[in-house]
Amino acid sequence: MTDVIRDVSTNAEVKALDRAHVFHSWSAQGALDPMVIAGGRGCEVWDFDGNRWLDFSSQLVNVNIGYQHPAVVAGIKEQADLLTTIGPSTANATRSEAARRILQHAPAGFSKIFFTNGGADANENAMRMARLFTGRDKIVSHYRSYHGNTGAAIVATGDWRRMPNEYARGHVHVFGPYLYRSEFWATTPQEESARALHHLERVIQAEGADTIAGILLETVPGTAGILVPPPGYLAGVRELADRYGIVLILDEVMAGFGRTGHWLALDHDGVVPDLITFAKGVNSGYVPVGGVMISDPIAHHFDERVFPGGLTYSGHPLAAASILATLDAMEDEGIVDHAAQIGRDHLGPGLATLQRTHDVIGEVRGLGAFWAVELVADRATRAPLPAPDMGRLKKALLDGGLLPFVQDNRLHIVPPLVITPAEVDRGLGIIDTALGAL
Template sequence: MTSPDPDGERARELDRLILHSWSKHGTTNPFTVARGEGVRLWDYDGREYLDFSSQLVNTNIGHAHPRVVEAIQRQAAELATVAPATTNLRRGEAAERILSTIDDMAAVFFTNGGADAVENAIRMARIHTGRAKVLSHYRSYHGNTGAAVNATGDHRRVGNEFSTGHVHCFGPFLYRSEFWAESEEQECERALQHARRVIEAEGPSTFAAILVESVPGTAGILVPPAGYLQGLRELADRHGIVLILDEVMAGFGRTGRWFAHQHDGVRPDLVTFAKGVNSGYVPVGGVIMAEHILDTFRERAIPGGLTYAGHPLAAASIVASIDAMREERIVEHAAHLGADILGPGLAALAERHAVIGEVRGRGCFWALDLVADRATREPVDASVVAQLKGLLMERGYVPFAADNRLHVVPPLVMGDDDARAGLAILDEAFAALS
C-alpha cells in the first residue's frame, strides 16, 4: 500500500483555513484535486477520475487545453494586467470573438463572473427603462450578489433578500407542473398566462426586465417548451420591458449551440455570460447588449465598473477558447454527444432503474430526476443522493448533484468512448444503489 502524498495531506490541512461557499465551516470534506487534463482529474494519491461535472458546469473546453494555457502564459509575459479604462488589443479581440457567436448584438460589458454580469444587466435594464421591477422564475439561480441573488428563485435567496424590486413567477416544468398541464403545449400556454397575469397584477409600467435562464441549470436543466421564450419576448415587447437571457451556464456550446436561446430563435436585449466563454481558466463574465441598449449609454455614463473588468489574461483565454472551439468543432461535437450518446444512453438507464423518474436535457446538459416512487414522482431524500455520489466517486466518476437530481454535464470535448464509459459507471452505481 502506497503512503499518502504529503502535498495532499498538506492541502487538506490548509483547507481548514478556508470558509467554503454555501457550507458550515468544519463540516465539509471536499474532493482534493491535484491536477486535470482534458476530461480527467487526479487526486494527490494519483487516482484518476472522469469529470462529469465540468466542475461547476464551466470547463466546456476541458482541463488544461494547451492552446488556452499557452495564450494565458504568453499574455502574462506581455501584459499581465491593465486598468479597465485603457484600450488593449486582447480585450477588443475578446469582445469581437464573443459577438461573432451571436446575431444582432452590438457590444460587450466585461465583468469578473456570472453573478456580477447579472447584476450589471439588471442595472442596465433599469437605467434603459427608468423602471425598477424585475420578473424572474422561482426555479432559477442567477448568482450570489445583491440583485442577482434576489432575482434567484431557489432557497438560497432566503436570507439574502436585501435588494428591492424583485417579483417571481413559475416557469414551465411539465414533469412537476404547477399548472396541472398534461402536455408541453398546455404547460407553455399556462406558464405564459401566469407570467402575463403577474406582470398585469404588479403593473406593467413598473417592470424594467424579464430575467430568465435560457435553460435553467442548477434548478434542474429545464429545457423550455417550444414557444415559451418567444412568448416572453412578445410579452416584453408589449410592455416595453427588457428581456435578459442568462446564459452563464447554458452558453458557449453547452447545449450544442453557441447559446441555448439559439435553439428557439428568440432575440434578447441583453445576454449574460461567464463559465464556458473560457472554461473558467481565468475569472471573467459579461453582458452582451443589443444596439438599442448600447444607445442608452452613448450619451450617459454607465454608473459602474470593476477593477479587473476585461482583464488581459481573461481576454487572451477567451480568444484562444473561442478559436479552438471553432477549429475543433467543439460545439458541434457537444450536439453529437447529446443526440447520439448521452440522450439515448440516459434514456436506457431510466428504463433499467426505477429511481430515475425523468431524463431531460440537450447537448452536454442533462439531468436525471430521482424519485422514490415513479407513480407519485416523490423526490428521493438527500441521503440517497449522498449515497449515489459516494458510489460514483468510488468508481472514478466526478458527479454534479443538486437537490434530488444528478446532472450529467461533462466537458464538451469528451470523446465518445469516455462518454460511454461514464454511462457504464452510472449503470453500476444505480444498480448498487438499488
C-alpha cells in the same frame, strides 16, 4: 511560495492547510471534508494520492473544453509575457478583439460588450442597465433559477439561497415551465407553455407593467434542473416583453458557449433578447471573466448618459486572452458540433437506456452536453428520492471513479464538451452500477 506548493505531496497535507485557512462558500465550516484535486487533463482529474475521476460535472459546469487545453494555456502565457494587467479605462487590443469575437456569436443588433469578473456580476449589471434604460425598478425572474451570489443577482435567484440574502429591492418571482412537476395542471408541453405564459402575464399585470424594468431568465435553467423550455415559451416571453415595454435578459452563463450543442442556447429557439449575460464556458473557466452582450438600443442609450458601473478587472488582459484562445480552439476543433453530436448520439440514448433499466429514474431531459436525471422514490407519485439515498449515490459514483454533479434529487450529466464516446460509455457504466446498488 512555489517551494511550499511543491512540498505538499499528500491529500492529508492539502486538506489540513485548507481547513486551517480557507473559508468555503455555501457551507457550515466545521464539518467540511473537501475533496482534494491535484491536477487534471481533458475530462479527468486526480488527487495527490493517485485516485482519478472522470469528470461528469465540468466542476461548476464551466470547464467546457476540458482541463489544461494546451492552446488556452499557451494563450494565457503569451499574454502574461506581453502585459499581465491594465485598467478598464484603457483601450487594449486583446480585450477589444475578445469582445469582437464574442459578438460574432450574438444575434444581429448586438455590437457592445461590458466585461465583468463572472456570471453573477454580469447579471447584476444587466439588471442595472434594464433599470436605467426603462426608468423602472422591478425585475421578474423564475423561482427555479440561479443567477449568482451578488446583491441583486442572489435575490433574482429563486432557490433557497435567496432567502438569507434578500436585501435588494424590486424583485418578483414566477413559476416557469416544468412539465414533469407542472404548477399548472398541464399534461402536454403545449399546455405547459401556454399556462406558464398566462401566469407570467397575470403577474406582470398584477405588479403593474409600468413598474417592471426587466424579465431575467436562464435560457435553459441549469442548477434548477436542466429545464429545457417547451416550444413557444421563450418566444411568448419575448412577445410579452415587447407588449409591455420590458427588457428581456437571457442568462446564458451556464447554458452558453456550446453547452447545449449551439454557440448560445437561445439559438435553439431563435429568440433575440435585449441583453445576454455570459461567463463560464466562454473561456472554460480558466481565468475569472463574464460579461453582458448589449443590444444596440440599450448601448446607445448610454452614448450621452454615464453608465454608473465599473469593475477594476473588467476585461482583464489575461481573461481576454483566455477567451480568444478558447474560441479559437472551439472553432478549430468543431467542439460545439461535437457537443451536439455527443448529446444526440450518445448521452441522450445512453440515459434513455438507463431510464428503462432503473425504476428510480423518473425523467431524463437535456440537450448537447447538458442533461439531468431526475431520481424518484416512486415513479407513480414522482416523490423525490430522499437525501440519504442521494448521498449514497454520490459516494458510490465517486468510489467508482466518476466526479458527479448532484443537486437535490437529480444527477446532472454535464461533462466537458470534448468528452469522447468511449468516455461517455465509461461514465454511464459507472452510473448504471451505482444506480443498481441503490
